[in-house]
Amino acid sequence: MIKEKTLIIGGGQAACQTATSLISKKYDGEIKIFCSENYLPYQRPPLSKKFLMGELDKERLFFKPEKFYTENEISINLNSYVQRIDIENKEIFLENNKKENYDNLVIATGTIPRKIDVDKKISDKVFYLRSIDDVLNIRDKIKESKKVTIIGGGYIGLEVAAIINNLGLQVTIVEMAPRILERVTSETISSFYTKVHRQAGVEVLTNTSVEGLSENNNGIEVITSNGGIISDFVIVGIGVLPCDTLASESGIEVKNGIIVDEFCKTSNDSVFSAGDCTMHPNNFYNKNIRLESVHNAIEQGKTVATSITGEKTAYNQVPWFWSDQYETKLQIVGLLDNYDDIIVRGDTEKQSFAVFYIKDNAIIASDCVNRPAEHMMSRKLISGKVLIDKNRLSDETIPIKEIVN
Numbered sequence: 312m313i314k315e316k317t318l319i320i321g322g323g324q325a326a327c328q329t330a331t332s333l334i335s336k337k338y339d340g341e342i343k344i345f346c347s348e349n350y351l352p353y354q355r356p357p358l359s360k361k362f363l364m365g366e367l368d369k370e371r372l373f374f375k376p377e378k379f380y381t382e383n384e385i386s387i388n389l390n391s392y393v394q395r396i397d398i399e400n401k402e403i404f405l406e407n408n409k410k411e412n413y414d415n416l417v418i419a420t421g422t423i424p425r426k427i428d429v430d431k432k433i434s435d436k437v438f439y440l441r442s443i444d445d446v447l448n449i450r451d452k453i454k455e456s457k458k459v460t461i462i463g464g465g466y467i468g469l470e471v472a473a474i475i476n477n478l479g480l481q482v483t484i485v486e487m488a489p490r491i492l493e494r495v496t497s498e499t500i501s502s503f504y505t506k507v508h509r510q511a512g513v514e515v516l517t518n519t520s521v522e523g524l525s526e527n528n529n530g531i532e533v534i535t536s537n538g539g540i541i542s543d544f545v546i547v548g549i550g551v552l553p554c555d556t557l558a559s560e561s562g563i564e565v566k567n568g569i570i571v572d573e574f575c576k577t578s579n580d581s582v583f584s585a586g587d588c589t590m591h592p593n594n595f596y597n598k599n600i601r602l603e604s605v606h607n608a609i610e611q612g613k614t615v616a617t618s619i620t621g622e623k624t625a626y627n628q629v630p631w632f633w634s635d636q637y638e639t640k641l642q643i644v645g646l647l648d649n650y651d652d653i654i655v656r657g658d659t660e661k662q663s664f665a666v667f668y669i670k671d672n673a674i675i676a677s678d679c680v681n682r683p684a685e686h687m688m689s690r691k692l693i694s695g696k697v698l699i700d701k702n703r704l705s706d707e708t709i710p711i712k713e714i715v716n
């Protein structure tokens with residue numbers, strides 16, 4: 312009997328979760344993963360944290376050992392870049408004219424870093440951070456350097472700044488916006504992290520745009536709207552772009568990501584998509600969003616598996632994310648979607664506080680610094696759309712578990 316065949320393009324969190332969930336659902340079709348990287352599927356969050364610090368072995372990044380794929384008869388094809396999809400004939404095309412047919416196709420191609428224009432002569436001193444290889448190269452460079460400039464004050468730029476500062480290098484962050492993290496959070500959190508970094512010795516330059524990069528005898532110069540900054544190398548963290556070209560070129564609908572429904576189905580009935588590359592509906596905020604988070608990649612991977620096995624469980628999740636910098640663990644829930652009030656619980660000076668974003672007397676998002684209990688509670692309150700008493704929420708004498716009576 313010919314088995315049904317599911318092909319998965321991409322070898323990251325979403326691809327691995329889809330395959331793992333298919334196995335746990337006793338899917339009896341064939342599963343094949345095609346990944347352009349040369350490593351078993353691995354987690355990316357430690358890349359800008361413990362792995363960059365040198366505190367974690369490469370093997371510890373892999374979600375599953377090789378024998379997991381062998382034992383479960385998942386064919387894992389590394390170094391296999393998928394070039395084209397033919398949705399009419401249900402085929403994918405690889406290098407050397409290799410092709411593979413499918414019954415179900417899952418596109419889990421993630422994102423790629425947004426790049427800046429750099430002269431080839433200095434490109435070996437300009438780094439991006441998305442993969443294991445990127446980190447290995449940066450780690451080598453750190454060993455021979457004293458000073459680094461980081462372009463972009465988003466979460467990845469800040470995490471990398473914290474690690475490299477801890478490793479003893481002088482770090483400058485250059486941010487074009489009036490404050491770091493402007494795109495993703497409130498003034499309260501931006502000011503807090505600006506202070507944390509400055510206290511640690513990192514130079515944080517805001518309202519400073521990069522106009523070019525050049526090299527001179529002293530090193531590489533980042534030419535900014537406020538003058539030049541000399542360092543030994545540069546790391547660019549200015550956001551990512553969804554890898555959706557493969558989909559769009561095959562006729563699948565994309566708009567800042569591959570458009571999927573709540574079952575992670577694309578505009579083609581046999582093609583699903585999961586993870587950072589999707590533009591998907593979110594019930595809590597009543598709009599389509601694209602997320603770059605582990606939680607989303609996991610949950611969408613699970614959803615795809617239910618769609619393929621016929622269970623069809625809709626994706627219905629409040630987004631969450633985390634960021635580790637120095638001694639702080641920031642846990643973020645929800646989206647800052649037109650909030651009308653902010654409540655701070657705790658003490659920013661003590662690096663232990665939660666910021667709740669309120670709309671119509673309900674929490675719609677929160678940023679919790681070293682406050683796991685508040686983080687867990689806000690996940691419950693947001694998903695339950697629970698109305699809250701703002702005075703109780705800010706009152707530290709009331710335990711967070713008793714905030715709603």
Ligand SMILES: Cc1cc2nc3c(=O)[nH]c(=O)nc-3n(C[C@H](O)[C@H](O)[C@H](O)COP(=O)(O)OP(=O)(O)OC[C@H]3O[C@@H](n4cnc5c(N)ncnc54)[C@H](O)[C@@H]3O)c2cc1C
Nearest residue numbers: 321322323324325347355356393420421586587603604605
């Ligand atoms: C440095 C860093 C730190 C992060 N920290 C956090 C964090 O603290 N918390 C958090 O929640 N999230 C964090 N994230 C985000 C999180 O890692 C991503 O949301 C998650 O990896 C998304 O998984 P994915 O499977 O959608 O995509 P990816 O992990 O990007 O995997 C996509 C894979 O597809 C492959 N691919 C692309 N195109 C093709 C093709 N045509 N053919 C074959 N293969 C292809 C790519 O090479 C890649 O291996 C971080 C990300 C980075 C880079």
